[in-house]
Amino acid sequence: QKEVEQNSGPLSVPEGAIASLNCTYSDRVSQSFFWYRQYSGKSPELIMSIYSNGDKEDGRFTAQLNKASQYVSLLIRDSQPSDSATYLCAVNGIGAGNMLTFGGGTRLMVKP
Amino acid sequence: DADVTQTPRNRITKTGKRIMLECSQTKGHDRMYWYRQDPGLGLRLIYYSFDVKDINKGEISDGYSVSRQAQAKFSLSLESAIPNQTALYFCATSDLENTEAFFGQGTRLTVV
Numbered sequence: 001q002k003e004v005e006q007n008s009g010p011l012s013v014p015e016g017a018i019a020s021l022n023c024t025y026s027d028r029v030s031q032s033f034f035w036y037r038q039y040s041g042k043s044p045e046l047i048m049s050i051y052s053n054g055d056k057e058d059g060r061f062t063a064q065l066n067k068a069s070q071y072v073s074l075l076i077r078d079s080q081p082s083d084s085a086t087y088l089c090a091v092n093g094i095g096a097g098n099m100l101t102f103g104g105g106t107r108l109m110v111k112p
Numbered sequence: 113d114a115d116v117t118q119t120p121r122n123r124i125t126k127t128g129k130r131i132m133l134e135c136s137q138t139k140g141h142d143r144m145y146w147y148r149q150d151p152g153l154g155l156r157l158i159y160y161s162f163d164v165k166d167i168n169k170g171e172i173s174d175g176y177s178v179s180r181q182a183q184a185k186f187s188l189s190l191e192s193a194i195p196n197q198t199a200l201y202f203c204a205t206s207d208l209e210n211t212e213a214f215f216g217q218g219t220r221l222t223v224v
Contacts, residue, residue, distance in 0.1 A: 008152070032211050043202055043215040044155070088154060092211040099145075100206070100213050104154035 003027065004091050006103035014111055019076040021106050023089030026070070033065055033072045036088040038105065044088055048074060079110045115139045118203050118216035125193050125223055133188045133219050135203030144186040145204040145213065148172060155202065161186055193223040 003026045013019045021035075032051055036044035050056045050063040050072065062075040072091075076083055089103040116137045125131050135144065142163050147155040157170030159178040167180055175197060179187045190197055200220050204213040 006154075034212055041200070041218075041220070043218050044213075045215075046212055049212055090213070099157075099160065100211055102147075102155040 004089055004101050004103035006087075006089050006106045008104055009107040010109050011106055012109045012111060013079050015079060015081060017079050017110075019079045019083065019108055019110070021074040021076075021087050021089075021108065022071060023073065023091075023103050024071045025089075025091045025101075027091065028067075028070065030067075030091045032092040033063070034090040034100070035061075035063060035072075035074045036090060036102075038086045038088055040086075076108075079108075081110050081112050084108055084110045114217060116203060116205055116214055116216040118201075118219050120219060121217060122220045123222070125221070127194055127223055128192050131190045131193055131221070133201055133203075133221070135186045135188070135216055137184050137203075137205045137214075137216075139205050139207075139214060140183075141205040141207045141214075142183065143206045143208070144180065145206075146170075146176075146178060146186070146188045147202045147204060149200045149202065158188065158201075190221075190223075193221075195223045197221065198223050 005024045035048040037047050038044040048063040050065045056063045060077045064073045086105040086107045088105045090100045119134045145160045146158040156172050158176050161167045161180045164180050177189045200218050202218050203216040206213045
């Protein structure tokens with residue numbers, strides 16, 4: 001069983017809609033959770049971090065964390081074609097040394 | 113200048129050749145990582161280093177070796193490259209307190 005799971009997609013949404021990306025993780029003691037955006041052939045860039053249960057909003061992005069159910073999600077409101085990318089969920093605390101473990105990523109396609 | 117710099121950015125090499133990928137950082141972070149990414153897949157950890165004297169294998173270390181020459185420099189070597197090592201390679205750094213990772217621009221390696 002993979003330690004950080006994401007649906008690989010592609011997730012296709014129309015421009016202006018809400019995109020919902022989900023991630024589940026196996027380690028109950030994980031404390032830090034991150035969402036990275038990666039355009040094809042480029043390096044991942046951090047877009048959201050969340051550390052406590054609930055919602056955290058930053059512009060069009062909202063991260064949601066539920067530690068009891070071991071899932072973290074990312075909502076993108078008013079999706080734009082420029083949001084089309086792969087979104088990587090990352091969780092710390094899995095394995096030795098408090099390192100990040102990445103999910104396989106979800107490919108998002110926003111259609112004009 | 114980028115905080116995490118990888119060289120070369122692109123490389124084509126022949127099967128059996130030795131190749132070194134270099135990473136340097138100006139963020140002052142103690143922790144450095146090498147990841148591999150194959151098309152459509154997430155990031156897989158090759159090696160990581162928590163300080164100059166501490167180097168550890170990741171999930172896919174076979175066929176690779178590393179050297180941490182200084183706090184700011186972490187090199188990845190393929191002693192005898194093989195075609196299935198064709199991939200996109202990323203170096204990343206983090207500090208102890210905040211586990212988010214900062215990535216280099218990536219090295220696209222092709223082994224023919």
